[in-house]
Amino acid sequence: MRLLKTLAQAATVCLLLQPVGAFAFGSTETVSSADFAALHRYIIKISSADATNSETCLACHGPFTALQQKTADYVAPNGVPVNPHITFDMAMPNDPHSSGKDPIECTECHQPHSIPITEPVPPANTDMCVACHHTGTFRSCSNCH
């Protein structure tokens, strides 16, 4: 799925984002001219991007470390605090989350949205996490097994 098919769409996004440009950067500060230029570059980039690719998402919502900071206080639906924005290093099956390599694809938990957003974005879920962390406490497997 392409996010933005035409230049006209890109222009709409640009206009839409201007007043809330900060939103795209995850801060509520006023957008500086540098940010503004960066925003333009992103819009051009995502206009040809694939929405199922995490890079596309991170163009606006990233970088990944910023996302991690944003959700540092996240509480899962079952009431347990856990940062959902973690990495899963395939090369380290015994300790997959510590190396900082391989962020989990955004679309494992989130549904991509159109730009501009026309429909309400469904909330993300932690199904992927609890497929392994079946007790929902997100403790290490070796705590019990």
Add this chain to the structure above:
Amino acid sequence: MDRRGVMKKSDDNSRRQFLQSMTAAGLGIATSGTMIGTAQAATSVQPESWDEETDVIVLGYGAAGAAAAITAHDDGAQVLLLEKQAADAHTCNSKLCFGVFLTPDNKDDAIAYMKVASRVNVDMPESQDIDDAMITVWAEEMGRNNAWLSELGAPGFVLFAAQGRDANWPGNNAIKAYQIAGSDGRGEVGTGMFDFLHEKVVGRGIDIRWSTPARSLVSKDGEVVGVVARKDGRDVYIRARRAVVLSTGGFNADEKALKTYLPAFPMTFYGNPGNTGDGLRMAQALGADLWHMTVLGGGFKSKFDDFPTAFVLSFGSDAHIVVDKSGRRFKAENHLGGYSGYWNALVYDTVANTWPRIPSWLIFDERRRTAGPLTSTMFGAAGPAAMYEWSADNSREIERGWILQADSIEELAGKMGMEADVLTAEVERYNGFAADRHDADHGRMAQQLIALDRPPYYAMQLLPGLNNTFGGPRRNARAQILDVFGDPIPRLYSAGELGSLYVQYPQGGANVGECFAFGRIAGRNAAAEQA
């Protein structure tokens, strides 16, 4: 006692007189006089005199018996606890377990959840198999588990499960399970949890009789009035002025009952070899109705002929696959765990007339062997209950023949009695999936696709492996045992896994939580009977 721990009627009963066939008592036919039905012999006898008496007799000392004894004592009853095993060889399931108990955090959600978990077929509301009153009492009483433990002096709790088994079931997020907090901040497993209860029982001066198996219940005019127990080679007749609580655990170590009630054979258990269904037979002898005889929870476990119980396994994350008798994988290995995992073994081949997955085999390579013991050393037989010490590098178990070793997959197949071609082709195919990071056959998660390529290779036999049985005498919301016509058998109560109310295992901790909740209910109501 014979090999399976089934007690034979002793012949030292010369002073007792055989009165009447137990069948009559079992069907509730009115008879006068006092009858003793041994759970094993279809006869009843009348004692000339009682050897001793108390208010409430609790049979079987696990978490359920402890909760019943503590509660009955605190409600003013004199309590006697009879335990079949010796104090230094006491391996009740409550000690072998992980120490996790369920305490839902709100009643309405717990009821909603349990109404789904109580269906024989979760898709069909009409298949709910315990009534709403029972579900309500379960939700209320289970919800008080932590408060009760705190009142007893528990220092705190460690959250074990923050949700139930299925996010699609209503109330899932209220299904919380805990362990008692240990001094190191980690949760106590079964041994620590049971030590805590034991301290409370001993602290109250409750009389515990070790090495004293109950043999049968004594009834008079349909009411339970006492127990015949076996102590030092002779029968002891103990009168219960108020009531008897059956908490002797399940029938996991009674081969006859397993053959009668379970769908396949062998299905193996990693619990107490002393849980031989004694309470089941004692209640049956008085006409008890049965329920949940086929309910089980577990996955795949290993059992060896020269050891009395099965082992909890830890497949680990190093290279391993699980294959059927022919050497073929049948399921993503990461989906073989959990409380329903054993269903994957229960597939019958109606053409070849065989159970192709009984046994199955765990195949692994040198990396897994050296990564740590194949069993859990945190709980179960090789845990702190110390029934067995499993070697850290699995070498002793290789020597014992529990784990087969070979330099090649072909040779390993020969040792398991499999066609070498089939297993070799399967391992090659799996190694291809590992290289592609994609399991085209069973969709195993990519992170677990690790090639089996580091000889020597190993195999360990797997059976459908269960923690405990759930079946037993049917009980009502007051923890009374019901007869086949639905009427309570007067002064007879039950708690724990013997006749558990579960229809599906709702979540880890459900058994021990039920032991606490129905132990308290049974203890309360037993103590409230008129002496």
